[in-house]
Each structure stands twice: as C-alpha cells, then as structure tokens.
Amino acid sequence: MPELDPFFFKINSWSFTKHRVWNRCQRQYYFEYIAPYVKSTPVVDPEKIRWLKNFTSKFVVQGQLIHDIIDQQIQLHCENKPMDLAEAINEFTKKVLRYKNIGGETFTEYHNGEKIPGSFYTFIDENGKTCLHTFFGKWPDYMSRECLRHEEYDHFNIGDTGVTVKVDFVGRMPDGTLVLTDWKTGRDDDEYETELQMAAYVLWAMEYYKKSADEIGTELVFLKTGKTKPYAFFEEQLREVQEQIPREFAMMNASYEYGDFPARPSQRECMSCKFAEVCSERKM
Ligand code: SF4
Numbered sequence: 001m002p003e004l005d006p007f008f009f010k011i012n013s014w015s016f017t018k019h020r021v022w023n024r025c026q027r028q029y030y031f032e033y034i035a036p037y038v039k040s041t042p043v044v045d046p047e048k049i050r051w052l053k054n055f056t057s058k059f060v061v062q063g064q065l066i067h068d069i070i071d072q073q074i075q076l077h078c079e080n081k082p083m084d085l086a087e088a089i090n091e092f093t094k095k096v097l098r099y100k101n102i103g104g105e106t107f108t109e110y111h112n113g114e115k116i117p118g119s120f121y122t123f124i125d126e127n128g129k130t131c132l133h134t135f136f137g138k139w140p141d142y143m144s145r146e147c148l149r150h151e152e153y154d155h156f157n158i159g160d161t162g163v164t165v166k167v168d169f170v171g172r173m174p175d176g177t178l179v180l181t182d183w184k185t186g187r188d189d190d191e192y193e194t195e196l197q198m199a200a201y202v203l204w205a206m207e208y209y210k211k212s213a214d215e216i217g218t219e220l221v222f223l224k225t226g227k228t229k230p231y232a233f234f235e236e237q238l239r240e241v242q243e244q245i246p247r248e249f250a251m252m253n254a255s256y257e258y259g260d261f262p263a264r265p266s267q268r269e270c271m272s273c274k275f276a277e278v279c280s281e282r283k284m
Contacts, residue, residue, distance in 0.1 A: 008037035013162030030261035031275035131223035145171030199241040
C-alpha cells in the first residue's frame with residue numbers, strides 16, 4: 001500500500017458525489033480522491049493533480065451557478081430580507097459573461113481541447129433564467145416553511161462509515177415535519193440513483209433533528225420544468241441504504257494502489273474528466 005498523508009484519513013468519508021464518480025470510472029476516483037494524498041512514489045505528481053482539480057466541467061459550472069444564485073436568495077429570505085428576481089437574473093448573467101469573456105478557459109473540456117462555442121453561453125444563460133423564473137414562481141409555496149438550513153455540508157456516521165451530505169434546502173412545515181429539497185437544474189428525467197442521495201439525506205436528518213423517518217419528507221424540484229417529485233422512505237428501504245453505503249465505502253478503501261482502480265474510458269466522460277491529461281487510458 002502506498003503511504004498516504006494522514007489528512008486523507010481525517011476527511012475520508014462516503015458521499016453521493018463520490019458514489020457517482022466511483023461508478024463512472026474508478027481511475028477517475030483514484031485521481032480525484034486518493035492521488036492528491038499519495039506520499040510515497042506517486043504515479044502522478046500530487047501537485048499536478050491538485051492543479052488539475054481547479055478545472056470544472058462546463059456542465060457542473062452550469063448547475064453550480066444557478067445553485068449559488070438561489071442560495072443567495074434563500075439567504076436573503078432567512079434574514080427576513082426581500083428576494084429579488086431581477087437582481088438574481090442580473091447577477092446570473094454577469095457570472096455567465098465572466099466565463100464567456102475568458103473563453104471558458106477554466107472549463108475541463110476547454111483544457112482537454114474542446115472549443116466552447118458562443119452558443120453554449122447563450123444556452124446556459126437562457127436555461128439559467130428559466131430555472132430562476134421557476135424558482136421564484138414556486139417560492140410562495142415555501143414561505144410557510146421555516147428555513148432551517150441551506151447548502152451546508154454536514155457529516156454523520158453509519159456504523160464506522162463517515163458520510164458527508166449537503167442538502168439544498170431544509171424547511172420545517174407548520175405541522176413540525178421536515179422537507180428536504182434538492183433543486184435540479186437538468187432534465188426532469190435526470191434522476192440517476194437519486195433515491196440513494198435522498199435516502200442518505202433522510203438518514204442524516206433523522207439523526208441531526210432527532211426525527212423519525214415518517215416525520216421527514218424529501219422532494220426533487222426540477223427548475224427547468226417546474227415539476228416536483230416527492231420521495232418517502234420506508235424503514236426497510238433506509239435499512240438497505242444503511243447497509244449499501246458502508247459496503248461501498250469498504251470497496252472504495254480496499255486498496256490505495258493505482259492499479260486497483262480500473263479505467264472505464266468513454267469519449268463523453270473523458271472529455272469532461274479533469275484528469276484526462278494524465279490518464280493514459282483516456283479516449284478522446
Ligand atoms: S480520462 Fe477517462 S478513463 Fe481516464 S480517468 Fe478520466 S474518465 Fe477515466
């Protein structure tokens with residue numbers, strides 16, 4: 001086993017994001033979560049890996065910009081200040097323009113050699129405005145919910161496995177029940193394994209707020225279409241997730257050897273992969 005920086009073991013936990021990377025390409029998982037901490041004979045210079053981690057896929061940026069603006073607006077609401085659609089749109093457009101002005105050079109795809117056409121910025125600008133309009137259109141339904149927290153990281157344990165979560169919005173209904181909301185900025189059929197994500201949120205909220213599963217609801221809100229999809233979990237389903245997460249985390253940590261993390265190249269994934277430059281198996 002290679003020697004890893006002790007800091008790795010302090011921050012090493014399961015998260016839904018890690019789960020997705022792990023199931024997408026384990027080599028990418030290695031580069032993202034292990035390679036920066038390898039101290040003895042690293043396959044790739046950890047400094048180089050840390051530098052590559054500064055790039056972000058254009059698809060991630062697109063969703064992140066909308067989340068940031070929504071989060072700022074929710075913060076205003078939590079401080080009893082008025083939300084402002086015009087200001088939200090203005091701020092969003094400015095952010096998109098900033099990326100456009102530098103030609104998208106912080107996008108992973110740009111770093112990997114893809115030209116980012118002007119139409120991409122037009123698309124994310126229009127899509128973002130649609131999402132913001134939908135958010136503001138739906139917000140009156142949320143006014144009766146007490147704002148408990150939004151976009152904050154938290155940790156909890158399932159047995160010995162640390163789990164990291166970040167819920168977009170936690171609201172308390174007038175009857176005391178909680179609703180955990182996740183804003184989705186993509187297509188409304190883009191629900192890849194979302195149940196696992198939402199179940200992890202419920203397990204966290206049960207512990208954090210000392211509530212039972214039937215006092216916690218979850219929902220996905222698709223900002224592109226306005227569709228809301230609620231999820232409720234039975235104890236049995238939650239028990240399965242309580243077994244699934246430690247099992248997967250054990251697999252993720254069975255070895256830290258580079259060769260034990262097989263690559264799964266595909267043109268689409270490799271073009272959006274931060275580590276394509278140092279991956280000998282990239283397909284582009
Ligand atoms: S470039 Fe492709 S194969 Fe290599 S780590 Fe990234 S996604 Fe996996």
